[in-house]
Amino acid sequence: MTNPVVQKVNPMLTEERAKASFPVEELTYILDGGKFNTEKRREIEELVTKDPNFEHPPIQFMTREQQYSLAVKKALLVQQRLKELDMLDDPYASYFFRRIAMPREVSPIGLHWVMFVPTLMGQCSDEQRERWLQRALNYEIIGTYAQTEMGHGTFLRGIETTATYDPSSQQFVLHSPTTTSIKWWPGGLGKTCNYAVVVAQLHTQGRCHGVHMFLVQLRDESTHRSLPGVVCGDIGPKMGYHTIDNGFLQLNSVRIPRENMLMRNAEVQPDGTYIRRVSNEKLTYGTMVFVRSLIVSDAARGISEAATIAVRYACVRRQGEPSSPGAPEPRLLDYPVHQYRLLTCVANCYGLWFASEVLRDLYFTVQPDVLEGRTERLPETHALSAGLKAVGSNRGAACVEECRRCCGGFGFSEASGLPKIYNDINPACTYEGENTVMLLQTGRHLLKCVERARRGEQLAPSDAYIRSRPTPQPKLAGGPLTADLLLGWLRWRSLSMLLEVSGRFNSFIEQRQAWADAFQAVSRRLTRCAEAHCILYVGQAFLDSAKAAENPKICGVLTSLCRLFLLNEVVSGAGDVQLSRSDLARCQDAIDSLLTELRPNAVALVEAFDLPDRMLCSVIGRYDGQVYEAMLQWARQSPLNATDVHESYELYTRQFLAGRSLAKL
Numbered sequence: 001m002t003n004p005v006v007q008k009v010n011p012m013l014t015e016e017r018a019k020a021s022f023p024v025e026e027l028t029y030i031l032d033g034g035k036f037n038t039e040k041r042r043e044i045e046e047l048v049t050k051d052p053n054f055e056h057p058p059i060q061f062m063t064r065e066q067q068y069s070l071a072v073k074k075a076l077l078v079q080q081r082l083k084e085l086d087m088l089d090d091p092y093a094s095y096f097f098r099r100i101a102m103p104r105e106v107s108p109i110g111l112h113w114v115m116f117v118p119t120l121m122g123q124c125s126d127e128q129r130e131r132w133l134q135r136a137l138n139y140e141i142i143g144t145y146a147q148t149e150m151g152h153g154t155f156l157r158g159i160e161t162t163a164t165y166d167p168s169s170q171q172f173v174l175h176s177p178t179t180t181s182i183k184w185w186p187g188g189l190g191k192t193c194n195y196a197v198v199v200a201q202l203h204t205q206g207r208c209h210g211v212h213m214f215l216v217q218l219r220d221e222s223t224h225r226s227l228p229g230v231v232c233g234d235i236g237p238k239m240g241y242h243t244i245d246n247g248f249l250q251l252n253s254v255r256i257p258r259e260n261m262l263m264r265n266a267e268v269q270p271d272g273t274y275i276r277r278v279s280n281e282k283l284t285y286g287t288m289v290f291v292r293s294l295i296v297s298d299a300a301r302g303i304s305e306a307a308t309i310a311v312r313y314a315c316v317r318r319q320g321e322p323s324s325p326g327a328p329e330p331r332l333l334d335y336p337v338h339q340y341r342l343l344t345c346v347a348n349c350y351g352l353w354f355a356s357e358v359l360r361d362l363y364f365t366v367q368p369d370v371l372e373g374r375t376e377r378l379p380e381t382h383a384l385s386a387g388l389k390a391v392g393s394n395r396g397a398a399c400v401e402e403c404r405r406c407c408g409g410f411g412f413s414e415a416s417g418l419p420k421i422y423n424d425i426n427p428a429c430t431y432e433g434e435n436t437v438m439l440l441q442t443g444r445h446l447l448k449c450v451e452r453a454r455r456g457e458q459l460a461p462s463d464a465y466i467r468s469r470p471t472p473q474p475k476l477a478g479g480p481l482t483a484d485l486l487l488g489w490l491r492w493r494s495l496s497m498l499l500e501v502s503g504r505f506n507s508f509i510e511q512r513q514a515w516a517d518a519f520q521a522v523s524r525r526l527t528r529c530a531e532a533h534c535i536l537y538v539g540q541a542f543l544d545s546a547k548a549a550e551n552p553k554i555c556g557v558l559t560s561l562c563r564l565f566l567l568n569e570v571v572s573g574a575g576d577v578q579l580s581r582s583d584l585a586r587c588q589d590a591i592d593s594l595l596t597e598l599r600p601n602a603v604a605l606v607e608a609f610d611l612p613d614r615m616l617c618s619v620i621g622r623y624d625g626q627v628y629e630a631m632l633q634w635a636r637q638s639p640l641n642a643t644d645v646h647e648s649y650e651l652y653t654r655q656f657l658a659g660r661s662l663a664k665l
């Protein structure tokens with residue numbers, strides 16, 4: 001990838017940059033978690049930028065096979081470089097190295113480090129860890145996480161692949177009994193990986209013990225040929241994700257040693273006796289909780305990229321009626337409705353960014369306990385990671401799409417970099433648990449919290465407000481619309497919605513409906529409750545981070561942006577609860593004022609994300625703002641322009657114009 005040659009900076013961008021009311025660099029430190037991290041990240045970005053091995057023409061002009069092949073090369077080269085630099089054990093360094101080397105290009109070995117290694121860490125016994133983890137960390141083996149089948153993704157308990165224990169050979173027989181049991185989707189499974197964690201129904205001594213995990217070798221370690229009984233391949237082109245070989249896997253009575261069942265939580269002894277070590281069987285789902293929490297931060301990063309592109313472009317793009325004769329046409333950013341579209345995306349981005357940090361801290365606080373079998377805070381962690389994964393990826397996809405549309409026709413061109421970001425973010429709405437299903441998991445947890453609150457039991461910190469007594473709706477049309485007041489209103493909204501749905505649910509139960517039927521009857525409403533609960537969490541994290549900023553100027557701008565986020569939630573959620581006309585009008589006025597207040601900081605707020613051109617890969621979002629010449633250069637690289645007259649002219653058009661039939665050609 002060649003960075004666009006930085007030309008003289010477009011004066012319209014220089015002008016916007018000068019309007020910042022706060023030190024942008026200091027906000028970057030906050031976002032990175034400290035100055036040290038910012039400096040380290042920049043050093044890593046510099047290393048990749050200077051390395052000619054990572055340079056290549058834009059991937060958008062390549063075929064899928066070329067994209068895949070290049071991605072394999074780059075992904076492995078990243079690993080080699082990380083090893084040379086002694087950075088393999090540093091997750092922060094390796095994350096940023098990968099990100100800048102393969103910007104929004106999904107890595108064919110991504111599943112190895114996102115799911116395969118974490119599953120070995122979380123699901124192996126200590127002895128198994130010794131045997132496999134180091135090999136996996138050294139990339140002597142490359143693995144994926146094979147759970148979803150053609151027939152079952154969401155309903156994980158319905159998975160059909162079987163692992164039947166044979167005590168005579170002390171082996172498990174892994175088998176795909178039906179077409180619908182063929183594994184479908186796992187990343188890197190098609191061509192890249194030689195091992196997989198396979199999720200299968202465990203059968204021993206004539207009984208089925210439900211889903212468990214097994215380490216299965218798929219390909220020979222030296223020839224890479226698939227092993228006997230293993231049928232695997234690529235599932236074909238998708239809406240995006242062209243650089244990765246999502247695959248299928250059919251197992252025909254493949255035998256693996258008994259020791260290849262991941263045995264941290266349960267064990268099959270040599271004679272076939274099944275022993276469960278921990279009571280909570282959902283610990284098998286641990287890797288998913290981890291990845292869901294990562295997805296929230298990835299969604300925020302996706303919006304940060306799209307918003308940087310769209311805000312810069314809005315500063316240099318003129319379109320429309322001049323305000324007076326001889327005056328230039330207005331810039332897109334001068335239109336209040338455009339400011340609204342972009343600044344609400346920026347506000348969502350900051351909110352999700354800070355919320356993902358709180359969620360990550362929660363995960364790492366709870367995880368050591370969970371590994372030791374203490375699962376008190378697991379329900380809260382699961383509910384939050386599932387709900388925030390859904391809200392984060394939904395918002396991520398919606399905001400990136402809004403930014404794309406904000407760039408008009410250029411937004412539809414791959415040159416903008418926006419389709420690449422969208423296609424990378426959008427599948428997160430489906431993978432790792434489809435978003436509606438995830439919201440229902442959060443909703444299920446919230447319903448149970450209401451019950452527990454009624455019984456006077458303690459609730460986890462993020463659920464604690466469910467214990468408070470119902471109060472009248474806080475008035476918004478009285479005093480100042482502070483962030484605290486708005487957050488209080490969102491807390492009130494979340495509780496009111498939940499109590500309403502829980503009351504409805506209980507009335508179904510009183511009518512002797514089964515729990516599952518009553519749950520289905522309120523499920524549509526419950527997804528809204530889950531969203532409201534998660535938005536409250538995001539709002540709280542946003543406000544806490546704004547207040548924690550030591551520099552009063554940064555505190556001020558973040559608080560204003562947080563108010564915009566909260567007000568927008570109040571206004572767009574007005575259908576869920578009754579909001580008086582005067583309250584609504586007051587909020588709308590406040591949004592208008594905030595747009596005027598925040599507009600001078602629009603560029604500064606996105607540039608605080610500190611995204612180099614190499615990362616954005618965008619002709620219209622370049623730092624120098626020189627859009628049009630670069631757009632022409634981009635188009636010239638199209639393979640269709642390699643010759644003046646394309647071969648299709650001779651083959652078809654000439655024949656057509658001469659009145660000859662094309663049917664036989």
Ligand SMILES: CCCCCCCCCCCCCC(=O)SCCNC(=O)CCNC(=O)[C@H](O)C(C)(C)COP(=O)(O)OP(=O)(O)OC[C@H]1O[C@@H](n2cnc3c(N)ncnc32)[C@H](O)[C@@H]1OP(=O)(O)O
Nearest residue numbers: 114147153154155156282285288294295298382431432433
């Ligand atoms: C580094 C940056 C990169 C970031 C980008 C990442 C890219 C990554 C690329 C990734 C590529 C993509 C890779 C992929 O896509 S990998 C494949 C991902 N697949 C899924 O996510 C499948 C989604 N389905 C499920 O998770 C389950 O089947 C659900 C949850 C839907 C139902 O399940 P089930 O039918 O069994 O359960 P139940 O509804 O009867 O509920 C029973 C109880 O269980 C509790 N429960 C449920 N789940 C959990 C849990 N996890 N921890 C703790 N507890 C849990 C639940 O609260 C309830 O508790 P209670 O109410 O009874 O007390």
Ligand SMILES: Cc1cc2nc3c(=O)[nH]c(=O)nc-3n(C[C@H](O)[C@H](O)[C@H](O)COP(=O)(O)OP(=O)(O)OC[C@H]3O[C@@H](n4cnc5c(N)ncnc54)[C@H](O)[C@@H]3O)c2cc1C
Nearest residue numbers: 145146147148152153154185186187427431432433434436
């Ligand atoms: C790009 C990509 C990468 C992936 N990578 C992997 C991977 O590495 N490993 C892996 O194992 N899997 C992977 N997956 C699979 C992914 O996890 C599943 O697609 C996902 O869990 C959804 O399952 P499904 O496709 O079977 O959809 P379904 O479960 O069939 O869902 C279809 C629709 O029905 C709705 N629905 C389903 N059940 C319910 C319910 N109970 N209540 C209400 N609505 C419901 C859903 O909301 C959804 O809209 C990947 C998928 C994608 C798109």
